[in-house]
């Protein structure tokens with residue numbers, strides 16, 4: 284394992300009773316990478332993050348943080364990591380400032396380092412107005428900001444953030460993403476989110492997990508190219524052209540279908556001035572000149588011609604369709620699901636604020 288590998292998972296599996304939440308997942312995250320960790324609800328993102336941060340142990344496999352095994356050297360792991368759990372557990376009856384100082388104390392920060400770090404934490408997390416307030420009086424979004432603050436207070440080299448922006452308002456979301464991008468230049472960030480625009484904004488690489496298995500891992504460009512399709516949008520005028528008569532939608536559609544390399548053609552809703560179509564072709568090819576020549580040869584008037592690669596969202600949906608189908612079908616659960624049961628010990632552990640502060644903050 285190279286010394287640059289900050290997060291390492293090898294053949295990692297987790298079972299809850301008979302339910303397999305993680306199935307031999309394997310990935311590495313290097314120094315200076317900000318990696319988006321994506322997947323539908325229940326895919327196993329939080330479970331992976333809880334293993335990496337020593338909250339639960341894997342059933343099988345190895346996980347290392349900064350070269351330290353999560354099982355053998357949990358204290359070293361906790362020192363290197365800032366962790367924001369999906370539902371940040373906080374001491375409700377503490378003031379925000381006192382809570383963050385408590386976390387910093389446990390992290391062993393001295394007074395002057397704490398004060399210096401707090402300036403940055405307050406700026407990034409937008410906490411200036413609430414430092415003197417009781418945590419239990421805070422709104423949802425502000426609690427999440429405090430949770431993020433405890434993950435950042437010791438300036439850790441590795442950040443594991445489970446949906447850090449889910450309850451934030453758009454201004455704060457943008458600020459947090461900007462900061463993640465900034466610190467990601469020297470640190471390592473694993474960030475789970477359902478907001479694909481955030482991944483596009485902050486991450487160069489994504490890992491997509493579905494039903495406990497990794498289904499894609501790579502640079503965003505490569506992931507986008509995964510479906511092997513390119514989308515085109517074409518619109519021609521419905522009005523009579525200079526020569527010939529006005530084209531009908533059916534006529535345009537069958538002419539488009541006849542072009543070699545066109546995989547599918549679907550009509551788009553348009554106003555009465557245009558016939559619009561969405562086409563797909565293979566990646567690597569470019570059908571724009573053929574499309575343009577067709578329009579010219581027919582004497583139609585071209586209003587729009589555009590070539591888009593698939594969006595991250597298209598690929599995400601393509602790769603995780605199985606989960607979606609399973610969720611919407613009423614009937615016998617999967618074999619694996621049948622014995623799903625709560626692991627009471629682990630749940631209790633993960634909900635203790637003290638543990639979270641020690642481990643995460």
Ligand SMILES: Nc1ncnc2c1ncn2[C@@H]1O[C@H](COP(=O)(O)OP(=O)(O)OP(=O)(O)O)[C@@H](O)[C@H]1O
Nearest residue numbers: 299304323324325326327328329330624625626630
């Ligand atoms: N303590 C537990 N006991 C039983 N099953 C569990 C436990 N923790 C997680 N699971 C199950 O493991 C699967 C993965 O859950 P996980 O929380 O990792 O999903 P996720 O990808 O984080 O989803 P979300 O996007 O909804 O947060 C789910 O089916 C979940 O119900």
Ligand SMILES: [Mg+2]
Nearest residue numbers: 328329330369
């Ligand atoms: Mg989760």
